[in-house]
Amino acid sequence: MRKLYLDKNGDCEPPAGVALVESEVDFLRAFPGEGDILVRGPSLCWWAGNVWLGRGWPVLPLLSPVDELSDCALGAEPGQVAQLYEENVRLLSQLTRPFRLRNVLEAIYPVPLWRGHPSLRHAAEWLVWLDQTDPPPTVLPLLRTQAMLWRATCKGPELVLYDAYDASKARELLAGWLGYGDGAPGADLPAFPLDVPRRHLDTATRNWRSRIVRTQGAYVEDLLRRMTPRRVRERAAEIAFDFYRSNRGALSQEVVRLLADFLTPERTGELRKWLPPPQPGNPPTDVAHVRQWFTGEYLPFRQWCLLSEDTEGLAKAEEVGKAFALWFLGFYPTAISGGDPAVAFARSNTLRGGGREEVTLLVIADGLSVIDAETLVREIASLDSRLTVCRNDIVFAAVPTVTGVCKPALVHGCTPRDAANLPAGDAAGARVLTENQDPGEALRAAVAGDFFIWTHGEPDRTYHSHGDTVTLLEKVRGAVQTIAQRVVTAASAVPSHLRLRIVVTTDHGRLLGKSERAIPVPSGMHSHQRVAMGAQPDSTGNAGHVVREREGYLLLDGRRFGFSDTDDCAVAYSDRAFRANDGKSGVEHFPHGGLAPEEVLISWCEILRDQEPPHIECKATGSAREGRAGQVTVQCVNTGLVDVTIEVIEFQFRDKPTIHVVANTPLAGMSQCAVCGTLDSWPTPSDLRAASCVARIRLPVGDKDTVPVELDLRSEGFYSRDNILGDLT
Structure with a gap:
């Protein structure tokens, strides 16, 4: 039977094989034929439709795409x-x-x-x-x-x-x-979750410059406290740095503290040159407060002394350093005898305890200052968003603070004296990797409970090269960035289903400044910068140490301080260093071996992979007649970087038994999946008003988590009917 298609708006495509008619004359000519016809225009559709219906033939209106x-x-x-x-x-x-x-x-x-x-x-x-x-x-x-x-x-x-x-x-x-708009900032919004587009950083830069100048820097203080992305705050800190370079009178210690978190160590040092920090007091007597004193008082002041070379400041830092050395000599022997985890090698030992369900990678960067460690950890975290710093602590290095003493103790997790009797290149309960090895092969084969130690000769090797203060710091920064890139690459080799803990530390710190080689080497000893080692006939008494103020050093008993059964050591009791073994004098930049706070106090940072919970969003949709079987679809979106597995979807309708839809569906990071299942008895509208749903997920490390599921289910009640007649008007 012939069909007539009505295209009222004249914008529909004719079906295949259908004749197009756009006037009454053309319609009359086509009417006696045999094929289907499409007519266009409201008047022609009305007229032709009536003619066609008069013959009893079907008329099919076409729905306009517009x-x-x-x-x-x-x-x-x-x-x-x-x-x-x-x-x-x-x-x-x-x-x-x-x-x-x-x-x-x-x-x-x-x-x-x-x-x-x-x-x-x-x-x-x-x-x-x-x-x-x-x-x-x-x-x-x-x-x-x-x-x-x-x-x-x-x-x-x-x-x-x-x-x-x-x-x-x-x-x-x-x-x-x-944070750069004219209106109120998005204070109620969490941090921006994406990389900030370059054009917005450029726009922010233009807006911030005038605001920082108009408010004499006050605007940036508010900005840095907001939950804006780190990259935004780093750009704001750079602009603020330029402002304070020309307006040093507006600078305050609070501003320096705020900006220090977002500027490079070199620029932070510049700020401290313009505004000397308060002089530190003598160290407290308890360990916890000593750490706070070091990071909050002593270290900022010592950094300022490094760049300003202020004579009075250097004298004050040396005086405080002497007070710390005497306190430390009383604390350290008791700490190592009791296995105090405030000492680095004792804490290293606790890492390799049995029963751990994770892979541990202990990275020992030789001669890393606390400032260098901050840079290293920041670089690692910025290179891989799956890595989160979970602990940033200060611990005590072994003494004397030289590689040959401190590093074996860290590797073996025992006193330097005990470590000296153990085979080199091996450690109980650990696999030792060197910087000349690619750790990827070993880490790819890792299993839960494995403990790896990866040693690096940098940045100590760079610090021992020739150069002035600024040149050395620039070279060290490059070495630290290289270590960060290698650590991130190594971490990626560990299978993703395993929990990974990365510990970043060092064997010893170093003096933040330069030392004149002026202390004569005691007879029978060999010097290494700020320490000299060898057997000494003089007794150190019950305390295990003697202050030799006139000679300029402290004599430490090797047995009392746990570094040797036969040798003692002399450590500089000032900012000076020992003469070379051939008697030569000169200047040492960033030496070590002594007991200055920055030589003894070192960083201990722990980084976890996939520590943050996964970001999974789920929504269940479906429609069916109540009491009958119906299909439900749960759309799952993983907006994070952690791969998970959707194990089961659980529905709860009022007080009825929980309904389980088994999924076991993998869901990779930054992707989505659909879980489909059947509810044997579809809930009533009343049930849906008191319904809940969760998804049980499994993380790559084997942990389980629960994610809420948004419900968008429709129930067709018994009296619900489709409008089968449609729109006849």
Whole structure:
């Protein structure tokens, strides 16, 4: 039977083999034929339709693509949707009809954004996309509709971000979120979860300069305390540094403390040259407070002395250093006899205890100052977002502070005296790797409980090279960055299903400054910068040490201080160093071997892989008649970098038994998956109003976690019916 197709708006594609008619004359000519006909225009459709129905033949109205688009574009102005269709007809004509909003958006802008679920990260991606794409006005009704749908399902702080559906609003929200907007900053928003686009950093730079100048630096203090991304705050700190270079009178100790977290050590040192920190007092008597005193008082002052070379400051630092050395000589023998974990080698020993369900990589960077360690750990964390610093502590090195004494003690986890009797290159309960080895092969074969020790000769080797203070610090920074890159590469070799702990420490610190080689080497001893070792006939008494002020050194008993059964050592009791063994004098830059606070107190940083919980978002959808079997789909989106496995989905409807949908579906980082299952008895509308759902997940390290699932289930009650008659008007 012949069919008549009605194209009222004149914008439908004719079905294959159908004759197109656009006038009454053409219709009358085609009417006696045998094929199907399509007529266009409202008047012709009305007239031809009545004629056709008079013969009892079927009339099939075609749905206009523009009308379909209008259903996807709420609030569109007249003619706006028609223009949208005309601009994108080639893309839209390939879609299955009727049009669906997501399909339309994917055709016009083929990006993954449309399949994402509302979250803080998704909202950030949405704003960045709007800013970069700057969609034309014809598309905005579609984007407004999509943003409204996302906003309707939001429950977190990101809800306000979906108010944007054009580039202008997106830029306004981004500016507030990143801390450079004219309005109130996004104080209620968590930290921006993406890498900050370069153009926004450049815009922020221009805005911040004038604000920092107008407020005499006060603006940057507020900015650095906000939850803005680290990269943003680092840029703000750089601008503030430029301001304070020309306005040193506005600088305060609080500002220096704030900026120090976001500037390089060299620039922090420059700040401290402009504003000397308060002089430190003598060290406290208990260990915990000594660590606080070191990082809060002594170290900032010593850094200032390093760059300023202020004569009075250096004298004060030397005086305080002497007081610390005397305190340490009373503390250390008791600490090592009791296995105090405040001592580095004792803490190293606790790491290799049995029963650990993780892989441990102990990285020993030779001669790493506390300042260098801060740089190293910051570099490691910035190179791999899966690595999180979980502990940043200060511990005591073994004495005397030279590699041959301290490093074996760390490797073996015992006193230097005991370590000297153990075979080199091996350690009980650990596998020792050297810097000349690629650790990848060993780490790829790691199993839970393995303990690796990776030793490096840097940056000590660089510190012992020739150069002035500034040159050496630049070379050391490069060496530290190389170590960071190698550590991150090594960490990536450990199988991802294993928990990984990276410990970064050093064998000894070093004096922050230069020493004149002026102390004569005691008879029978050999010198190494600020220490001389060898047997001494003089008794050190019950205390195990003697102060030889006139000679300029402290004599330490090897047995009492746990470094030798036969030798003693003399350590410098000032900032000076011992003469060379051939009697030569000169200057040593950043020497070690003595008991200055920065030589004895060293960093102990622990870094965990995948410490932060995974970021999984789940949503269950489905519709069925109550009491009957129905299909449910759980869309799972992993916005983090940790691979997980969705083990089971658990539904709870009122007081009924829990329903389990077994999944065992892997979900990689930055990806999504769908878990499909059947509910044998679909819940009633009343059940759904008191329903809950969770997903049980397994992490790569074997741990389990629970993630809430958003429910979007529809139940068709007994009296629900589809409108089978449709729209007959």
